Amino acid sequence: NNISLKSFYIRRALRIFPVAYLFILVLIVLNIVFKLNVSVINFLGAGLYLMNFSSFFRKYYSADQTGHFWSLSVEEQFYLIVPFILKKNFKVYLLVILSIIFVLPLFICLQYACPALNKGILYAFTHYLIKFQAIAVGCLFSVLTFKYPIGKNIIKTKVIFNILAISTILYIQYDNFFSVKSVFSSLLISLLVGYIIITNIIPGNDFIFKILNAGFLKTIGILSYSIYIWQQLFTYYNKNLPAFMVTFPLNVVCLIIVSCCSYYLYEKPFLKLKARFSKVKVKQALVTAT
Numbered sequence: 001n002n003i004s005l006k007s008f009y010i011r012r013a014l015r016i017f018p019v020a021y022l023f024i025l026v027l028i029v030l031n032i033v034f035k036l037n038v039s040v041i042n043f044l045g046a047g048l049y050l051m052n053f054s055s056f057f058r059k060y061y062s063a064d065q066t067g068h069f070w071s072l073s074v075e076e077q078f079y080l081i082v083p084f085i086l087k088k089n090f091k092v093y094l095l096v097i098l099s100i101i102f103v104l105p106l107f108i109c110l111q112y113a114c115p116a117l118n119k120g121i122l123y124a125f126t127h128y129l130i131k132f133q134a135i136a137v138g139c140l141f142s143v144l145t146f147k148y149p150i151g152k153n154i155i156k157t158k159v160i161f162n163i164l165a166i167s168t169i170l171y172i173q174y175d176n177f178f179s180v181k182s183v184f185s186s187l188l189i190s191l192l193v194g195y196i197i198i199t200n201i202i203p204g205n206d207f208i209f210k211i212l213n214a215g216f217l218k219t220i221g222i223l224s225y226s227i228y229i230w231q232q233l234f235t236y237y238n239k240n241l242p243a244f245m246v247t248f249p250l251n252v253v254c255l256i257i258v259s260c261c262s263y264y265l266y267e268k269p270f271l272k273l274k275a276r277f278s279k280v281k282v283k284q285a286l287v288t289a290t
Contacts, residue, residue: 003083003087004279005087006277008083010274014271016076018267019225019226019229019263020072020229022262022266023229024046026233027066028043035240036065036238045066045069049077051066051067051069051072051073064238065232065233065236074135075135078132094143100129100133101133101136101137101140104126108130109180127178130183133186134186137187137191138194140194141197144198145198158199158204159206159207162196162208165193166196168188168192169189172185172189173185174186200212223263226259226263226267227259229262233255234252235251
């Protein structure tokens with residue numbers, strides 16, 4: 001009953017905006033120098049976090065270099081809607097989350113079975129909300145972990161089920177939007193990932209926990225957002241860019257160097273500021289969970 005939306009948004013802004021807008025600035029320079037043909041509308045779509053309306057951007061404009069702002073746009077729009085519901089009424093918040101996760105996929109199945117329901121405003125509304133599915137799963141697991149500590153109850157069987165979860169994720173693979181199959185396969189993957197996370201929040205001596213906390217993977221985790229932001233420059237081939245930037249394996253080396261420089265030299269000062277707007281420390285949250 002003491003949620004500070006102001007502090008929440010400041011922390012999110014300090015984490016997301018600095019490197020995202022640095023990327024856009026660098027891309028503007030590269031676009032001018034190397035004539036990458038990235039349109040103004042794509043820069044605006046990325047900067048305003050509207051790239052998830054991809055049918056517009058991809059149909060009328062090239063969006064390769066800014067296409068990864070699709071997921072960031074979904075994230076930011078989720079942040080603009082759901083936290084207010086949580087602060088206002090927890091039960092309504094939980095109902096919204098559960099509806100997105102479990103009810104919406106069933107309704108989409110009904111839409112495809114009855115084409116009359118699968119057009120116009122109703123189509124746009126359901127296909128917009130379904131993009132929040134994975135984040136909603138994260139919200140649900142957060143509630144289950146911190147409000148109803150389920151970690152203790154499933155920790156004893158976690159190793160074998162972690163192995164099954166990881167094997168299932170690798171077998172299913174991520175299916176790009178949009179189809180009924182992708183809705184349910186993505187939901188299952190999200191649920192399994194959530195399960196793996198909550199069963200490894202509590203420190204343990206099993207090999208799954210040790211692997212997930214290996215130094216190499218922890219470093220990748222720390223750099224993951226930086227890697228995600230910068231990878232589009234190096235993983236999408238553009239003949240106008242220097243060959244070493246877009247040709248394997250030099251492009252991977254470039255990505256690693258740029259991501260490390262971005263995080264350690266540019267992002268960390270902003271991340272240190274986040275502590276000023278945090279009332280609950282990580283250790284306190286983990287103690288509550290255990």
